[in-house]
Amino acid sequence: MFLVLEGLAKIFGSNKAVDDVSLSIPEGEFFTIVGPSGSGKSTLIRILAGLETPTAGRVLLRGADITVMPANRRPTCMVFQSLALFNHMSVGDNIGFALKMLGIDAAERHRRVETLLDFVRLPQDFLGKPVTQCSGGEKQRVALARALASDPEILFFDEPLSAIDYRLRKILEVEMKDLHRRTGKTFIYITHSLEEAMVMSDRIAIMRDGAIIQIGPPEEIYARPASRFVAEFMGEVNILPVSGGEVAGQPAAGIADGWLVVRPEALRPLGGGAAADISFDARVQNDYMLGSRTQFHLMALDQTLVAELPAGLAAGVNPGDRGRWGFDLGDCISVKE
Amino acid sequence: MSRRLKAPLLAAWLGVVLTLLYLPILSVVLASLANTRYMRFPHKVWTLDAYREALGAHDTVQLHLTSLKIASVVVLLATLIGIAGALAFARYDWHGRRMFQNIVLLPIFFPQPVLGLALLLSFTAAGIAPTWQTAAFAHLVWIAPIVTLVISIRLYGYDAAQEEAAFDLGASRLQVFREITLPALMPGIISGALFGFLLSWSNLPLSVFTTGADTTLPEWLFSRTATNYSPLVPAVAVIATLSSALIVLLVVVLAQAAKRTRR
Amino acid sequence: MRRGLAGYLAMLPIGVLLTIGFILPIGIVALYSVMPPRTFEMTGALTAENYLAAFTDGYWRPLMWSALGASLTTIICLIFAWPTAKALESAGHRWSTAAAILIALPIFISESVRLFGGSLFLMPGGGILAGSLRAWFDLSIGSILNTRLAALLGLIYIHFPFVLFPLILGLSLVPKDQIEAAHDLGASRWQVFWQVELPLAAPGAAIGALLCFVLALGANAEAAILGGQAVTVATHAIEQRFNYAQDWPLGAALTMLVILITALVVFPIMRRLDFDRLIRR
Numbered sequence: 001m002f003l004v005l006e007g008l009a010k011i012f013g014s015n016k017a018v019d020d021v022s023l024s025i026p027e028g029e030f031f032t033i034v035g036p037s038g039s040g041k042s043t044l045i046r047i048l049a050g051l052e053t054p055t056a057g058r059v060l061l062r063g064a065d066i067t068v069m070p071a072n073r074r075p076t077c078m079v080f081q082s083l084a085l086f087n088h089m090s091v092g093d094n095i096g097f098a099l100k101m102l103g104i105d106a107a108e109r110h111r112r113v114e115t116l117l118d119f120v121r122l123p124q125d126f127l128g129k130p131v132t133q134c135s136g137g138e139k140q141r142v143a144l145a146r147a148l149a150s151d152p153e154i155l156f157f158d159e160p161l162s163a164i165d166y167r168l169r170k171i172l173e174v175e176m177k178d179l180h181r182r183t184g185k186t187f188i189y190i191t192h193s194l195e196e197a198m199v200m201s202d203r204i205a206i207m208r209d210g211a212i213i214q215i216g217p218p219e220e221i222y223a224r225p226a227s228r229f230v231a232e233f234m235g236e237v238n239i240l241p242v243s244g245g246e247v248a249g250q251p252a253a254g255i256a257d258g259w260l261v262v263r264p265e266a267l268r269p270l271g272g273g274a275a276a277d278i279s280f281d282a283r284v285q286n287d288y289m290l291g292s293r294t295q296f297h298l299m300a301l302d303q304t305l306v307a308e309l310p311a312g313l314a315a316g317v318n319p320g321d322r323g324r325w326g327f328d329l330g331d332c333i334s335v336k337e
Numbered sequence: 338m339s340r341r342l343k344a345p346l347l348a349a350w351l352g353v354v355l356t357l358l359y360l361p362i363l364s365v366v367l368a369s370l371a372n373t374r375y376m377r378f379p380h381k382v383w384t385l386d387a388y389r390e391a392l393g394a395h396d397t398v399q400l401h402l403t404s405l406k407i408a409s410v411v412v413l414l415a416t417l418i419g420i421a422g423a424l425a426f427a428r429y430d431w432h433g434r435r436m437f438q439n440i441v442l443l444p445i446f447f448p449q450p451v452l453g454l455a456l457l458l459s460f461t462a463a464g465i466a467p468t469w470q471t472a473a474f475a476h477l478v479w480i481a482p483i484v485t486l487v488i489s490i491r492l493y494g495y496d497a498a499q500e501e502a503a504f505d506l507g508a509s510r511l512q513v514f515r516e517i518t519l520p521a522l523m524p525g526i527i528s529g530a531l532f533g534f535l536l537s538w539s540n541l542p543l544s545v546f547t548t549g550a551d552t553t554l555p556e557w558l559f560s561r562t563a564t565n566y567s568p569l570v571p572a573v574a575v576i577a578t579l580s581s582a583l584i585v586l587l588v589v590v591l592a593q594a595a596k597r598t599r600r
Numbered sequence: 601m602r603r604g605l606a607g608y609l610a611m612l613p614i615g616v617l618l619t620i621g622f623i624l625p626i627g628i629v630a631l632y633s634v635m636p637p638r639t640f641e642m643t644g645a646l647t648a649e650n651y652l653a654a655f656t657d658g659y660w661r662p663l664m665w666s667a668l669g670a671s672l673t674t675i676i677c678l679i680f681a682w683p684t685a686k687a688l689e690s691a692g693h694r695w696s697t698a699a700a701i702l703i704a705l706p707i708f709i710s711e712s713v714r715l716f717g718g719s720l721f722l723m724p725g726g727g728i729l730a731g732s733l734r735a736w737f738d739l740s741i742g743s744i745l746n747t748r749l750a751a752l753l754g755l756i757y758i759h760f761p762f763v764l765f766p767l768i769l770g771l772s773l774v775p776k777d778q779i780e781a782a783h784d785l786g787a788s789r790w791q792v793f794w795q796v797e798l799p800l801a802a803p804g805a806a807i808g809a810l811l812c813f814v815l816a817l818g819a820n821a822e823a824a825i826l827g828g829q830a831v832t833v834a835t836h837a838i839e840q841r842f843n844y845a846q847d848w849p850l851g852a853a854l855t856m857l858v859i860l861i862t863a864l865v866v867f868p869i870m871r872r873l874d875f876d877r878l879i880r881r
Contacts (some may be wrong), residue, residue: 448818
C-alpha cells in the first residue's frame with residue numbers, strides 16, 4: 001500500500017490531539033478527513049507532512065518509514081489554510097521556490113514555472129506579478145502551482161477553501177477535483193464541511209476527538225452514517241428516538257433500537273387522508289424560503305423538526321398551521337448511537 | 338461647534354502648531370547667516386561667512402567624526418540585536434515573553450540623563466575611563482530597544498505560516514531565514530537602522546555624561562549655547578543637522594537602488 | 601518544534617545588553633546610595649544617611665521642581681495634543697500624513713539645536729523675536745529667557761511629539777462605528793467624548809502621558825539652556841553631587857529617588873498594557 005499510518009498518536013500535555021489512528025491510502029486517491037475544530041485533523045495532516053512528530057506510531061510511504069523525516073526532505077507538499085504565499089516575492093518566484101531549493105538553475109526553473117502557470121490556467125504575464133496584487137482565486141492557483149512544482153508524491157490541503165466566499169468556493173471545489181484528475185497525484189484534504197468533501201473525494205474519513213469514527217466513499221457516508229454524530233454532521237437532520245421497536249409511539253418494523261435519522265426532504269404534510277408509515281400532529285412555527293425549496297420548522301413530538309418542501313407543495317403551508325405530518329421508514333436511516 | 342467651522346479651525350490649529358514647532362529651528366538658520374560676534378537680529382549683513390569658517394575648521398571635522406563613529410557602531414549593533422530581539426518580542430512564543438516585552442521597554446520609559454549618570458558612575462566605579470566607546474554603549478542601551486520595537490511592529494503583520502511553507506517546500510532552516518524572514522523584515526530593519534542612526538547622532542543627554550574627553554556635535558553645541566557666542570555655532574548646528582539628513586537620504590537611495598537591481 | 605528554545609535564544613543579545621547596561625548600573629547606583637557620604641568605595645558600611653540628607657539638606661527642592669515641571673508639561677502637552685490629534689484625524693489622508701511627518705521630523709534634530717534655537721528666539725535685545733519686533737514695530741519687550749517659564753516652555757516644546765504620537769495611535773484604535781452608534785443612540789457630543797472616545801483612546805493617551813512625564817522628570821537641557829540659573833532640576837543637582845561636590849553616595853541617593861518616582865508611574869501602567877493587542881489592532 002502506498003501510504004500507511006500505523007497507530008499514530010499525538011499528545012499535548014493532557015490533550016490527546018490524535019488518538020491511535022491507523023489508515024491505508026492507495027496511490028492516487030483523493031482522501032478527505034472531515035471533522036469539527038479540535039477533532040485533530042490539522043494535527044494529523046501536519047504529522048503526515050512532517051511539520052510535527054507523533055508521540056507514537058509510524059508513517060510509511062511505499063514501505064519506507066518516514067515518521068521522523070522532516071518536512072523539507074519529504075516528497076510531499078502542503079497548501080496552507082492562509083495559503084502562506086511569500087508576499088515579498090512575485091508569482092514566478094513563489095512557484096519556482098521549491099525548484100530553487102533543489103538547486104535547479106534559473107533557466108530550467110523559468111521553463112518549469114511557465115509550464116505550471118499553464119497547468120493552473122494562469123496567464124504567462126503573471127510571472128513577474130507581485131503576489132500581493134493577485135485576487136483570491138488567483139492566489140489559490142499560485143499556491144497550487146507552488147505545491148506542484150517539485151512534483152511531490154502527496155499533496156496536503158489544510159482547509160484551503162474555508163476563508164473563501166460561497167460562490168468562489170463552489171467553483172474551486174470543482175476545479176480541485178479536476179486538478180486531482182489531471183495530476184493523478186494522491187491528495188489528502190482536510191475540511192470541516194462534509195458537503196465540500198462529498199463533492200471532491202474518493203474516500204472520506206470522519207474524525208472526532210482525535211479518532212476516526214467512520215471511513216468510506218461519500219455515498220456510503222451519506223447513506224449509512226455510522227452514528228448520530230456523523231448524521232448531524234451532514235447538516236440539518238431530524239433525529240428521533242427508537243425504543244421497543246417504536247418510533248413516535250408507532251410501530252417501526254425492521255428498525256433497530258437507537259435513533260432514526262429523518263432528512264428534512266422526507267417529511268411531508270398529510271392532508272386529505274394521505275398516509276405515511278409514521279404520522280403525527282405538528283404546528284408550523286416558521287418558514288424560510290431557500291429559493292426552489294422552502295424550509296419549515298415544526299413543533300412536534302416534543303421537539304423542533306425541520307422539513308423541506310419544493311415550491312409547489314410549500315405554497316399551501318403557512319406558519320401557525322396545525323395538521324398531520326409524516327414520513328416513510330424507507331426514506332430514513334437507522335443509527336445505533 | 339458646527340461642522341463647517343470645525344474643519345478650518347482645526348486646520349488653523351495645525352498651522353499654529355507647525356509654526357511653533359519650527360520657529361526655534363528657523364531661528365538657528367537665521368542666526369547663522371551673520372558675521373557679527375554678537376547676536377543682533379535682523380542682521381545688518383547677511384552672509385554665509387559662518388558656514389565657510391565652520392566647514393574649514395578642524396574641530397568641525399573632529400566633531401563629525403566622533404558623532405559618526407558612535408552612530409555607526411550603535412546602528413550596526415542595535416540592528417543586529419534588534420532583529421533577534423524583535424523575533425523574541427513578536428514572533429516566537431515562549432514563557433516569560435510578556436515580562437520580556439516590559440523589560441525591553443524600560444530603557445525607553447526612563448529619563449535619559451539619569452541613565453547617563455548611572456552609567457557614568459558605573460564606568461568610573463569599574464575603572465573604565467569614559468570615551469566615545471562608552472558613549473556608544475550608553476546609546477546602545479537606549480536605542481537597541483527602540484529598534485527592537487520598530488522591527489517588532491513589522492512582525493505583527495507577518496504570516497508565520499510562510500516560514501513553514503518554505504520549510505515544506507524544501508528549504509533548510511537557514512534558507513528559510515535568508516529567503517523568507519529577512520526579506521520580510523527588511524523594511525523594518527532599514528527604518529529601524531535609520532531611526533537608530535538619527536537618534537544616536539542627535540543625542541545629547543547620554544553623550545554629555547558618557548563621552549568623557551571626546552565630544553559629539555550636540556555636546557559641543559550645548560557647551561557653546563551659553564558662552565562664547567558666534568554665528569559659527571548656529572552654522573555648525575545647521576551643518577550637523579544637514580549631514581545627518583544627507584546620510585539618511587543616501588541610505589534610502591541606496592536601499593531603493595538595491596531593491597531595484599534585485600528584481 | 602523548537603518553539604520554546606528559539607525565543608530564549610533570540611532574546612539573549614538584548615537580554616545581556618540590558619542586564620549589563622541597564623539593570624547592573626541601577627544596581628550599582630542603588631548600592632552607592634547606601635554608602636557613607638563622600639566615599640568612593642562600594643564596600644563601606646550601609647547607611648541611610650544620604651536619603652535623610654536628601655530631605656533635610658534641601659535636595660528635595662530640585663526633585664520637587666522636576667516633578668512639578670514634568671506634571672505641568674504632561675498636562676499641557678495633553679491639552680495641546682488632543683486637538684492636534686483630532687485635526688490630523690479629520691484632515692484628508694495626504695495632508696494628515698504630510699503634517700504628521702512634519703511634526704515628527706524635529707524629533708530627529710538634536711535637543712541642543714532646538715533649544716539653542718529657542719534661546720536665540722527668546723534672547724532679549726538682538727534675539728530673533730525681540731529684534732524683529734524692535735526693527736519692524738518699534739516695540740521693546742523684555743525676555744522670558746532664564747526664567748522658570750522659559751524652562752517649562754522648553755519642556756513642552758521638546759516633549760510634545762512624545763505625547764502626540766501615542767495619542768494618535770490610541771485614537772486610531774477607536775472604531776468609528778462606535779462613535780456613530782453612540783450618536784445614533786442619543787448621546788450628546790460631550791457624552792460621546794466622555795463615555796466612548798476617551799475610554800477607548802485612554803491606552804494611547806496613557807502611554808503618551810507616561811512617556812512625557814518620565815522623560816521630562818529627568819530632563820536637563822531645557823532648564824540649562826532656557827532656564828539658566830532660575831531653576832535647578834533634579835538631574836543637575838545629581839550631576840553637581842557627582843562632579844563638584846565629589847559626593848557619589850548622595851548623588852546616587854538622589855538618582856534612586858528619581859528612579860523611584862519613575863518606577864511608581866511606569867509599573868502600574870505597563871502592567872495593564874497588552875502590546876500584542878495594541879499593535880495587532
